[in-house]
Amino acid sequence: MALIVHKYGGTSVGSTDRIRNVARRVAKWHAAGHRMVVVPSAMSGETNRLLGLARELSSDPDPRELDVIASTGEQVTIGLLSIALKELGLKAKSYTGAQVRVTTDSAFTKARIREIDDAAIRADLDQGTVVVVAGFQGMDELGNITTLGRGGSDTSAVALAAALKADECLIYTDVDGVYTTDPRIVPEARRLATVTFEEMLEMASLGSKVLQIRSVEFAGKYKVPLRVLSSLTDPLLPLEEEARSGTLITFEEDKSMEQAVISGIAFTRDEAKITVMGVPDRPGIAYQILGPIGDANIDVDMIIQNASVGGLTDFSFTVNRGEYAKAQEVLATRVKDAIKAAEIRGDDKVCKVSMVGVGMRTHAGIASLMFRTLSEEGINIQMISTSEIKISVVIDDKYMELAVRALHKAFGLEQAA
Ligand code: ADP
Ligand code: ASP
Ligand code: MG
DSSP states (O other): OOEEEEEEOTGGGSSHHHHHHHHHHHHHHHHTTOEEEEEEOOOTTHHHHHHHHHHHHOSSOOHHHHHHHHTHHHHHHHHHHHHHHHHTTOOEEEEOHHHHTEEEOSOTTSOOEEEEOOHHHHHHHHTTOEEEEOSSEEEOTTSOEEEOOTTTHHHHHHHHHHHTTOSEEEEEESSSSOBSSOTTTOTTOOBOSEEEHHHHHHHHHTTOTTSOHHHHHHHHHHTOOEEEEESSSOTTSOHHHHHHOSEEEESSOOTTSOOOSOOEEEEEEEEEEEEEEEEEOOTTHHHHHHHHHHHTTOOEEEEEEOOOBTTEEEEEEEEEGGGHHHHHHHIIIIITTTTTOSEEEEEEEEEEEEEEOGGGGTOOOHHHHHHHHHHHTTOOOOEEEEETTEEEEEEEGGGHHHHHHHHHHHTTTTSOO
């Protein structure tokens, strides 16, 4: 008898029919003797709808109140799913994040989980009850409701699995696993039977929203066995077949198989580039530009400083598009005159496309094939950043889909590895 955590995303609980199917699937696992904890997201579109209501009233709503509002989406689905489970004759009980005591820090809208009190859940599981816990939400030390950032139900599920030392955490979603790239953009994308934890971490951090990055971090830290699979199959599919389906996140490279050099392509439109022009090239300049940006809690991603001409240089960096205006304001008010920069330019119509694969460690030529492919499509590369297992480029966002498709083809990702 295993302890299993299931997580169901928005589409998977998008209607009462779908919720009934989730209940049937969970009942099947329960009938096989497993102790079940289920973490649903809000119904698809609901979190956007709720946040939209707040934005109708204010262009800059209080983040504490946003969390009060957004967390209600999951409160609805835990209740509905518990009712559906009871209709099937199971014992079921719903808990909000606060009721479980999912304690987080107080960073509203992007809180981090600190601790989970598993006592109530364990007591219920001992009684044969299916425990349904709201994803995406927690409570800070002062009792304020917090949320974990968009896509945060993945993190709730993996954190619960870690706290309960679950045997497996299954992330049910609207695709049947992790693909070489988003199958919505490249229909020829191929499902990966396994992906290493390291690659999944890179893919999630570089924009593949199939798993929230923090859920992958938790899985790595606590060695939670994690699988991504479809919630849209027949809920009565034989359990053995379902349990082997989808994509398994592995902690070791599969040495028995010929490892593909590139596992996947990730991309994000969530980017903006800022260039500080005509900066005196002297020690401390990066600190003088990026210090105030950091003080304003703005995360910087890629950074480039050009060679100086006549003692002056240009300094470019990227930030999340949502923080572009704030970054511009910080530079205009606190940096430009202080460092005697000539001009500040910005572009929020850029995107980032990244290739990820542990095989890059041992194979040369990946970067050159990537750059050649982009040049053959006439796509100008504005910035490049590399690590041991990834290469990212910043390009004009109107070429994003073209770039992803061309790279997917050039690296033969549609073929079986
Ligand atoms: P859920 O609501 O179940 O959490 P999400 O919409 O957050 O689902 O994540 C699933 C979606 O992630 C898919 O529908 C797919 O479009 C997208 N996606 C992006 N990159 C990938 C990838 N590499 N593999 C699979 N899906 C991906
Ligand atoms: N409902 C939340 C969101 O839309 C959390 C999640 O779906 O994981 O971001
Ligand atoms: Mg998601």
